């Protein structure tokens with residue numbers, strides 16, 4: 001009951017302070033502008049300082065209660081508190097001297113007026129900062145560019161999305177900025193220490209801080225999502241948590257509040273994925289192999305081997321480092337493959353259709369490390385033996401074997417090719433049963449086998 005009354009009186013402080021501010025300014029204005037000071041003017045000025053003192057005294061007492069509730073930072077409150085006290089004291093002294101009929105000369109009057117105004121500005125400034133946040137006025141000036149950081153992540157961290165954790169990288173830095181000044185191991189208001197994951201989960205005097213899977217029953221979540229003017233709203237001073245920060249915390253608790261929950265889990269949740277992309281500038285799309293591959297651009301020198309009628313080629317990317325090559329002659333020889341040696345890292349698509357390709361030459365192609373699409377259709381000399389040689393091609397995702405002589409035996413090799421997504425098997429010697437069995441084992445691979 002007693003503390004409730006004090007809290008109530010404390011909450012009057014922000015209202016009552018405006019009274020002494022007005023009276024002090026008015027009193028000084030009268031003093032400055034009423035040159036001709038007859039007795040009534042003098043009495044008004046004396047009275048002005050008295051009411052400045054009286055209203056200031058109330059404001060200071062209420063302010064003391066407000067400051068004592070622990071909702072403000074000591075460092076922030078001190079200057080405000082003591083300059084306020086000094087101002088009230090000054091008003092009292094001025095009133096007393098005037099009341100006792102001391103005669104002030106002009107320069108003395110001017111210096112006490114200036115001192116009062118300075119104290120008023122200092123007190124008002126630090127008080128305003130506590131209620132409205134730092135830079136409140138500045139941020140609201142027109143034409144001032146506002147820099148608002150959206151994410152605690154650096155550029156580098158953002159690029160390594162797979163090694164980022166929701167708690168450590170998104171939540172902890174925010175709590176550190178907004179809560180830990182009052183909730184740390186030395187000063188734990190409400191008994192809550194948020195310095196470590198464990199102590200935060202454990203909570204404070206009212207019990208558990210975070211209930212796994214239950215955001216709306218977790219005390220920490222509740223206190224940050226109250227209306228801002230709720231007496232239990234956290235943080236009580238300073239800038240509140242933003243929508244994305246609260247949504248991230250909610251999602252994290254909902255998913256089990258694990259210390260090591262990877263950010264990439266947001267891929268499973270359309271809303272969170274969008275939030276990560278837009279608010280945290282994180283790119284959560286799964287990258288294809290080629291998107292992660294960086295190769296230097298090719299010079300015309302490198303491409304010399306591909307000149308002539310046997311090859312058609314084009315670049316697949318703007319950086320001119322990935323090649324799509326098609327062999328157009330009727331028969332291919334070892335020397336034709338050798339000409340591609342120089343650019344074999346850059347050949348990402350290769351078309352060797354209908355050129356009497358043999359198993360032996362096919363095995364040379366397995367040394368093209370970045371090949372993702374290979375077309376060797378209509379080559380009747382290609383058999384299971386040639387396919388076996390492709391086993392090491394870890395990035396091959398599309399393979400066209402239409403019109404070759406492969407049989408069901410090739411499935412053993414094909415099933416082990418980790419990147420394979422699409423397979424053409426028309427007009428080969430594989431059986432329908434073989435295809436069915438393969439599809440059942442590898443549902444991730446699309447098999448196109450004709451009718």
Ligand code: HEC
Nearest residue numbers: 070071072178179182189190192204205206207220234235
């Ligand atoms: C300026 C100081 C200050 C800041 C900053 C602050 N708190 Fe508090 N917090 C307090 C005080 C004082 C109490 C105890 C009185 C109360 O429960 O309202 C408290 C109590 C709590 C409690 C209740 C603990 C219990 O078990 O009773 C929770 C939860 C809490 N704060 C969460 C937060 C979170 C989350 C943040 C950051 C977003 C935060 N606080 C920032 C001062 C602060």
